[in-house]
Amino acid sequence: DGGITQSPKYLFRKEGQNVTLSCEQNLNHDAMYWYRQDPGQGLRLIYYSQIVNDFQKGDIAEGYSVSREKKESFPLTVTSAQKNPTAFYLCASNRGYLVAEAFFGQGTRLTVV
Amino acid sequence: AQTVTQSQPEMSVQEAETVTLSCTYDTSENNYYLFWYKQPPSRQMILVIRQEAYKQQNATENRFSVNFQKAAKSFSLKISDSQLGDTAMYFCAFIDSGAGSYQLTFGKGTKLSVIP
Numbered sequence: 212d213g214g215i216t217q218s219p220k221y222l223f224r225k226e227g228q229n230v231t232l233s234c235e236q237n238l239n240h241d242a243m244y245w246y247r248q249d250p251g252q253g254l255r256l257i258y259y260s261q262i263v264n265d266f267q268k269g270d271i272a273e274g275y276s277v278s279r280e281k282k283e284s285f286p287l288t289v290t291s292a293q294k295n296p297t298a299f300y301l302c303a304s305n306r307g308y309l310v311a312e313a314f315f316g317q318g319t320r321l322t323v324v
Numbered sequence: 325a326q327t328v329t330q331s332q333p334e335m336s337v338q339e340a341e342t343v344t345l346s347c348t349y350d351t352s353e354n355n356y357y358l359f360w361y362k363q364p365p366s367r368q369m370i371l372v373i374r375q376e377a378y379k380q381q382n383a384t385e386n387r388f389s390v391n392f393q394k395a396a397k398s399f400s401l402k403i404s405d406s407q408l409g410d411t412a413m414y415f416c417a418f419i420d421s422g423a424g425s426y427q428l429t430f431g432k433g434t435k436l437s438v439i440p
Contacts, residue, residue: 242426244428246430251333251432252432253330253415253430253431253432253433254415254430255430256427256428256429259427261426269427299367301369303369303428305426305428307426308426311419311426312359312371312374313359313369313371313417313428315368315369317366317367317368318367318368
């Protein structure tokens with residue numbers, strides 16, 4: 212079955228460490244997105260990519276980095292520069308044009324310990 | 325910048341009753357799509373309904389319908405015959421072609437509780 216897979220479901224990070232969240236899709240979608248969800252804040256866009264080897268910053272990109280070396284994969288690295296990384300992270304993909312609805316992964320809950 | 329505003333952080337409705345969730349948005353583009361997504365306690369985002377800006381007819385999906393007022397930039401969701409399974413966060417979102425990128429923008433959400 213086609214879909215979008217995020218891993219791990221839960222992730223714990225020590226202060227000062229970088230961690231990478233995985234996002235893989237087999238929907239042949241061109242565009243992929245990373246969102247951060249905090250209580251009362253809705254979904255805020257971190258980074259998005261509309262094509263392989265290209266990506267753009269969203270509204271809250273500071274302290275995060277991404278890569279898009281393959282169409283299927285869009286990993287997100289939360290660096291030590293991100294001062295408040297504890298949150299729920301959602302990855303999404305769509306066909307990259309106006310009409311396309313976004314499909315979401317099941318999310319990763321990141322906690323700093 | 326594109327913005328989406330959901331003015332009702334929380335709402336509740338009795339089972340079998342009807343409830344309307346509000347959403348307003350701001351864009352300078354003429355061509356865009358609007359969506360309502362549902363996020364139940366499992367946190368999986370599920371598309372509820374979609375509306376094309378160029379269509380005057382309001383979209384309907386079973387018990388879910390929208391009231392799309394383009395001039396007012398308003399996009400409300402009506403849930404009829406509310407069921408316990410409708411308890412969830414509901415997010416309004418839109419996508420347009422501003423600046424050549426199809427960026428999906430979300431509101432902050434409305435937490436809906438269906439009361440037995």
